[in-house]
Amino acid sequence: MAFKMRTSKPEAGNKYYITKANGGYSDAIKGSPTDKDCDVLSNCVGYAYGRFNEIGGYGYCKYLRPVNAENFIQYKGTALKTGQTPKLGACMVWQKGATLNGSDGAGHVAIVEKVVSDTEVYTSESGWGSSTPFWNKTRTKGNGNWGQGTAYKFLGFIYNPAVSDEKPADTTPTPSTSGSTDEKTIWNYLLGKIGNEYGVAGLMGNLYAESCLRPNNLQNAYETRLGYTDASYTAAVDNGSYTKFGTDSAGYGLAQWTYHTRKKALLAFAQRKGKSIGDLNMQLEFLCKELSESYKGVLADLKSAKTVLAASNSVLTKYERPANQGAAVQSKRAEFGQKYYEKYAGKTVSSTPQETGKETTNMGYTNSSLVSYTKLSPNHSGQRTHSIDRITPHCVVGQCSVETLGNIFAPTSKQASCNYGIGVDGRVGMYVEEKNRSWCSSSAANDQRAITIECASDATAPYAFKDVVYNKLIELCVDICKRNGKNKLLWFGDKTKTLNYTPKSGEMVLTVHRWFANKSCPGDWMYARMGDLATKVTQKLSGGTTDTGKTDTPTSDTTTLYRVQTGAFAKKANADAFAAKLKAAGFATYIVQIGGLYKVQVGAFAKKANAENMMAKLKAAGYSGFITTQTSTTTKSEPAKKTAAEIAKEIFYGTCSDSRWSTWGNGATRTSRLKQAGYNPSEVQAEVNKLFSK
Ligand SMILES: [Zn+2]
Numbered sequence: 280m281a282f283k284m285r286t287s288k289p290e291a292g293n294k295y296y297i298t299k300a301n302g303g304y305s306d307a308i309k310g311s312p313t314d315k316d317c318d319v320l321s322n323c324v325g326y327a328y329g330r331f332n333e334i335g336g337y338g339y340c341k342y343l344r345p346v347n348a349e350n351f352i353q354y355k356g357t358a359l360k361t362g363q364t365p366k367l368g369a370c371m372v373w374q375k376g377a378t379l380n381g382s383d384g385a386g387h388v389a390i391v392e393k394v395v396s397d398t399e400v401y402t403s404e405s406g407w408g409s410s411t412p413f414w415n416k417t418r419t420k421g422n423g424n425w426g427q428g429t430a431y432k433f434l435g436f437i438y439n440p441a442v443s444d445e446k447p448a449d450t451t452p453t454p455s456t457s458g459s460t461d462e463k464t465i466w467n468y469l470l471g472k473i474g475n476e477y478g479v480a481g482l483m484g485n486l487y488a489e490s491c492l493r494p495n496n497l498q499n500a501y502e503t504r505l506g507y508t509d510a511s512y513t514a515a516v517d518n519g520s521y522t523k524f525g526t527d528s529a530g531y532g533l534a535q536w537t538y539h540t541r542k543k544a545l546l547a548f549a550q551r552k553g554k555s556i557g558d559l560n561m562q563l564e565f566l567c568k569e570l571s572e573s574y575k576g577v578l579a580d581l582k583s584a585k586t587v588l589a590a591s592n593s594v595l596t597k598y599e600r601p602a603n604q605g606a607a608v609q610s611k612r613a614e615f616g617q618k619y620y621e622k623y624a625g626k627t628v629s630s631t632p633q634e635t636g637k638e639t640t641n642m643g644y645t646n647s648s649l650v651s652y653t654k655l656s657p658n659h660s661g662q663r664t665h666s667i668d669r670i671t672p673h674c675v676v677g678q679c680s681v682e683t684l685g686n687i688f689a690p691t692s693k694q695a696s697c698n699y700g701i702g703v704d705g706r707v708g709m710y711v712e713e714k715n716r717s718w719c720s721s722s723a724a725n726d727q728r729a730i731t732i733e734c735a736s737d738a739t740a741p742y743a744f745k746d747v748v749y750n751k752l753i754e755l756c757v758d759i760c761k762r763n764g765k766n767k768l769l770w771f772g773d774k775t776k777t778l779n780y781t782p783k784s785g786e787m788v789l790t791v792h793r794w795f796a797n798k799s800c801p802g803d804w805m806y807a808r809m810g811d812l813a814t815k816v817t818q819k820l821s822g823g824t825t826d827t828g829k830t831d832t833p834t835s836d837t838t839t840l841y842r843v844q845t846g847a848f849a850k851k852a853n854a855d856a857f858a859a860k861l862k863a864a865g866f867a868t869y870i871v872q873i874g875g876l877y878k879v880q881v882g883a884f885a886k887k888a889n890a891e892n893m894m895a896k897l898k899a900a901g902y903s904g905f906i907t908t909q910t911s912t913t914t915k916s917e918p919a920k921k922t923a924a925e926i927a928k929e930i931f932y933g934t935c936s937d938s939r940w941s942t943w944g945n946g947a948t949r950t951s952r953l954k955q956a957g958y959n960p961s962e963v964q965a966e967v968n969k970l971f972s973k
């Protein structure tokens with residue numbers, strides 16, 4: 280198993296964050312304010328001490344001492360090494376004030392969850408007296424004190440012996456784009472069994488998160504504890520010198536099989552086949568056997584999934600079932616799966632018939648046939664490292680021709696370029712082929728995935744385009760979407776939301792230069808038309824006849840409600856816990872049951888735009904989600920779960936059993952809420968009247 284980042288507060292009952300007095304592993308003091316689930320929080324010491332040991336999975340707090348934060352290095356013991364280079368799982372230690380005693384402040388500690396570079400890390404932390412018991416934070420080295428105030432001095436990283444230096448899966452942003460033989464073998468094998476590319480991609484994203492697709496992968500935390508590497512463990516199991524494979528609880532293999540019955544079955548299967556326990560094909564066969572015999576529901580989901588996310592969530596919640604199945608994990612795994620989908624879907628021949636009418640996806644990079652002038656610029660980074668899922672229109676600030684643009688981008692001294700340009704007469708020029716990353720938007724990350732288009736514009740604000748240019752831009756965007764397997768162009772109008780959005784298969788997203796640099800580009804004229812551009816392009820892509828997915832739906836269809844779904848859980852308790860967390864953060868949250876899963880949704884909006892605003896708020900608060908019109912299949916006809924008398928009591932005492940509201944309210948509000956919850960308002964009112972007359 281790869282290192283799993285902690286991106287949410289430790290769950291209730293997690294012993295690493297509970298004092299020994301309360302049955303936990305920790306000998307730290309209780310936090311302040313004391314968290315109801317994890318009583319050593321809120322406190323940086325209680326948290327970091329617990330997390331450091333949790334990473335190793337020791338079952339008790341083996342390393343570090345719960346002393347003042349600034350004394351962590353002093354009291355770390357001799358087993359642990361320290362240094363100034365960030366490493367995964369390490370404990371960061373700051374001194375506060377001039378002395379190493381608490382009289383002038385007790386310092387701070389945090390845990391490295393992700394190493395972005397030698398000068399940037401992503402941490403998990405808590406803090407004494409904080410109303411928030413847990414948070415993640417990006418910290419940069421800066422002048423050397425890693426983002427703490429000037430009263431603090433950074434002392435160093437205490438390295439976690441449970442984490443090897445090997446780069447773990449969760450810190451790898453995306454699966455490799457080059458593609459290993461194993462990756463292709465796995466895709467082809469699974470496609471043969473499942474016959475649905477969404478299903479295969481969703482499953483592979485999970486396998487990647489578990490094992491980086493390495494069949495001999497031994498869970499990192501156990502490498503230290505058992506004294507084995509991936510290879511030596513595999514060899515010892517194969518030659519019989521290690522006999523505890525079935526019972527050691529160490530995750531192993533593609534799916535990181537952990538539970539004793541499954542590991543024993545895997546071993547027996549390998550032995551029957553005469554294969555190594557780390558053999559890829561044997562593990563794939565075993566995995567499919569498990570799916571077809573013991574996880575039939577998951578296999579059915581994979582065969583019928585219409586999105587990578589749906590397939591991925593089925594595997595996550597019903598097959599892999601890791602401790603953390605939260606929204607962040609769901610979206611991460613689906614994102615991994617999406618990469619495989621983009622890379623392999625439509626490119627392999629399946630032995631099973633595919634869905635008919637399925638659009639072919641990106642077959643590799645091509646260029647637009649609308650181009651009438653080409654002058655390739657030397658100013659680019661070579662082949663892009665991210666598939667195309669964005670378009671970024673720019674304004675040239677000058678009514679120039681495609682030839683002039685070609686001359687501007689020709690010298691290497693210019694250090695700028697774009698994929699396409701549209702001249703003042705509406706002709707299209709190409710300066711950097713689509714397969715390559717242009718230097719256009721002041722953002723490497725954006726240019727890696729965007730087609731950049733410079734459009735001839737006025738030289739002064741609002742930098743208006745000629746009609747012929749704007750119309751050509753629409754045409755070019757349609758062409759780019761079509762050739763890259765997209766059927767929808769989206770404009771969210773919000774930087775944070777857009778940059779955090781993972782486009783679904785078939786979606787292309789608009790971005791603008793002004794988000795990445797202090798510029799007005801694409802100019803206020805074009806900026807005001809981004810929504811129009813998205814709508815028109817999507818209309819053309821769908822033939823202009825059907826629903827375009829446009830965001831400014833003029834009619835308000837009251838029967839369709841848009842909700843933001845933030846999580847899906849197999850267990851109701853998990854859904855309840857997650858919903859409670861969202862509620863505590865101020866979101867109107869409720870749970871619906873769809874297809875055997877408990878889905879946590881926020882809001883119900885007649886207008887999609889409002890649902891999108893809510894999603895932006897959720898994203899800003901650190902949650903992920905997507906908009907759905909799906910609701911419980913039984914909402915409307917569902918019989919009331921409580922009697923009118925019971926509901927009347929709730930009204931009488933000012934409580935409410937429906938998680939959408941804190942009270943049933945009064946007057947028209949009450950009537951509407953009762954109706955929405957499936958109760959008869961007059962029946963309930965009659966019961967309320969009885970209570971008041973008592
Ligand atoms: Zn620009």
